[in-house]
Amino acid sequence: MNTDLNMKVNVLPVYTYNFLKVNDSTIDASDIKIDTVDCPKPDAVPQGVTLNSGVAFEEAGEIFRANKDKILVSTGVPGEPNGDTSARDSEQVIRTGMGVDVDKLFISAGATCDVYTVDEGAIVEQPVVIRFDMKDGQGCLASNVIHARKNSEVTVIMDYASGEDKEASGFLGVSTRVLVEEGARVNLVKTQMLGNGYLHFDDLGGVCFEKGAIRLVGLELGAKKVWNGSYINLATKESDFTSDIGFLGRDDHQIDINYVADHRGKKTNALMQFKGVLMDEAQKTLRFTIDFKNGSAGSVGDEQEDVLLLGEDVINRTMPIILCQEEDVDGRHGATIGQLGEDLLFYMQSRGIDEEEAKRIMIRQDLTVLQGLSRMRLLCREFSIIFRK
Numbered sequence: 001m002n003t004d005l006n007m008k009v010n011v012l013p014v015y016t017y018n019f020l021k022v023n024d025s026t027i028d029a030s031d032i033k034i035d036t037v038d039c040p041k042p043d044a045v046p047q048g049v050t051l052n053s054g055v056a057f058e059e060a061g062e063i064f065r066a067n068k069d070k071i072l073v074s075t076g077v078p079g080e081p082n083g084d085t086s087a088r089d090s091e092q093v094i095r096t097g098m099g100v101d102v103d104k105l106f107i108s109a110g111a112t113c114d115v116y117t118v119d120e121g122a123i124v125e126q127p128v129v130i131r132f133d134m135k136d137g138q139g140c141l142a143s144n145v146i147h148a149r150k151n152s153e154v155t156v157i158m159d160y161a162s163g164e165d166k167e168a169s170g171f172l173g174v175s176t177r178v179l180v181e182e183g184a185r186v187n188l189v190k191t192q193m194l195g196n197g198y199l200h201f202d203d204l205g206g207v208c209f210e211k212g213a214i215r216l217v218g219l220e221l222g223a224k225k226v227w228n229g230s231y232i233n234l235a236t237k238e239s240d241f242t243s244d245i246g247f248l249g250r251d252d253h254q255i256d257i258n259y260v261a262d263h264r265g266k267k268t269n270a271l272m273q274f275k276g277v278l279m280d281e282a283q284k285t286l287r288f289t290i291d292f293k294n295g296s297a298g299s300v301g302d303e304q305e306d307v308l309l310l311g312e313d314v315i316n317r318t319m320p321i322i323l324c325q326e327e328d329v330d331g332r333h334g335a336t337i338g339q340l341g342e343d344l345l346f347y348m349q350s351r352g353i354d355e356e357e358a359k360r361i362m363i364r365q366d367l368t369v370l371q372g373l374s375r376m377r378l379l380c381r382e383f384s385i386i387f388r389k
Contacts, residue, residue: 003109005029007101009201010229010258013289014323015083022285022319025256027227029199032139032171037111039142042130048122049154052115057106060113060145061093063179064207068093071207071235073264074293081323094177096205097229097258106143106175113143113175116156118184120149127155127189132172134162134194139171146176148184148212155187160202162195162222169197169224178206180214180239190218196251198223204230208239210265216243220255220276229258234268234299241270249282249314259288259303263296263329274305278314285317290333294325305335 011024038054045051064071071094080086089100096102118124134140148154158176162168172194180186186206194200200223206214220226232241241261249255261270272288290301303320320333353361 001109002031002033005032005105007105009098009101009227010256010287011085011088011099012258012287012319012321013085013260013291014081014321015085016319020319022287022317025227025285027201032199033137034109034139034141034171037106037109037141039112039114039144040130040132041114042128044126046124046126046128048119048124048152049128050117050119052117054112055115057103057111057113057143058093060115060143061177063145063147064093064177067179067207070209071233073235074295092205094179094205094207095231095233095262096175096177096203097231097260098201098203098227099229102173102175102201102203105173106141109141111141111143113145115145115147116154118146118148118152118154120152122152122154124152124154127157129157129159132158132160134160134168134170134172134198136162136165136168136195137170141173143175144177146178146186146188148178148180148186150181151183152181153185153187155189157189158191160190160192160194160200162193162198166196168195170195171199173201175203176205178204178214180206180208180212182210182212185213185215187215188217190216192220192222192226194222196222196224196253199225201227202229206231206241207233207235208241210236211238213240213242216241216245218243218245220245220247224253226253226255228256231260231262232270233262234265234270236265238267239265240268243272245272245274247274247276247284248279249276249284250279252281254282255284257284257286257288260291261289261301262291262293263299263301264293265299266296267298268296269299270301272303275307277308277310278316279310281311281313283315285319287319287321288333289321289323290331291323292326292329292331296326297328299326300330301332303333307335307337309337309339
């Protein structure tokens with residue numbers, strides 16, 4: 001089927017000045033071809049994991065509805081901050097970074113969802129690997145739910161690629177919703193290496209209960225236009241969210257990102273790190289928010305960005321936000337925007353490294369965000385191909 005897209009996405013939790021042009025983003029495209037609304041299946045489902053495929057998108061959200069009171073726990077603060085946008089996404093079974101319009105697209109398209117359930121207490125050693133081998137001109141909507149029961153652990157790798165044709169075009173929209181029960185952990189790895197003509201969005205929403213954790217590693221290397229959103233609800237005490245995201249923008253590519261850590265439980269922790277490179281005429285907008293709700297005493301939130309600019313015409317927008325209803329919290333943010341320095345370039349050239357090679361070295365250096373995977377040997381093996389290129 002073919003469809004038109006006109007969706008408001010990546011809306012800030014609280015609006016700021018319009019002239020900054022960061023309050024939200026719009027996916028506006030006509031006659032988008034969608035060949036399938038089913039998600040690719042993994043080659044193997046490891047022991048301890050159950051796959052229920054072909055579930056209606058709305059029906060797959062039932063596990064979140066069943067825990068609604070627990071997810072939206074609040075000790076109650078009268079009133080809402082000025083410009084609050086939470087009502088906009090109130091229809092979602094679990095709030096996501098890109099917002100309710102993405103859910104509506106999946107529902108209207110009749111998309112199905114694959115639900116992965118990890119047995120209680122199961123420590124799954126082999127990762128679930130979902131590969132999107134897109135073809136030139138192909139369109140796909142794909143949705144997953146990952147449900148980690150108490151004291152379990154699983155690693156899910158999602159690889160978006162379109163083969164050797166760097167100029168391949170098409171459409172890929174992905175929704176991932178995660179529920180982590182008490183003491184459980186989900187390691188989620190996403191890499192995007194689509195062709196230069198692709199339109200792509202990747203929407204994530206998740207919730208962690210007591211001592212539960214989501215560890216996210218992502219890499220955005222391709223596609224002409226990319227929207228990436230994440231909203232993680234740290235619902236109960238000592239839950240944890242860590243993300244390491246790398247991106248590369250080149251030519252006239254556009255990258256639009258919105259990440260939110262919603263602290264509701266006591267002593268919750270969030271660390272969001274972004275490292276990337278912008279070249280040529282690439283544009284990037286990054287919104288990242290730490291939201292300390294009333295009752296999240298003792299919580300810590302840290303958001304950091306490091307961007308290397310390798311072009312006079314690149315556009316880089318960064319909007320770090322900390323919202324706070326609780327006094328006893330520790331919130332930090334920082335952003336480093338840099339260029340390839342003359343002294344460093346001179347140093348490299350004096351050792352026989354030309355400017356182009358120097359840039360390649362710096363790009364690789366700045367995308368070593370995935371070195372964190374060295375703590376997970378299986379994932380390192382999966383991504384060794386990236387570092388060979």
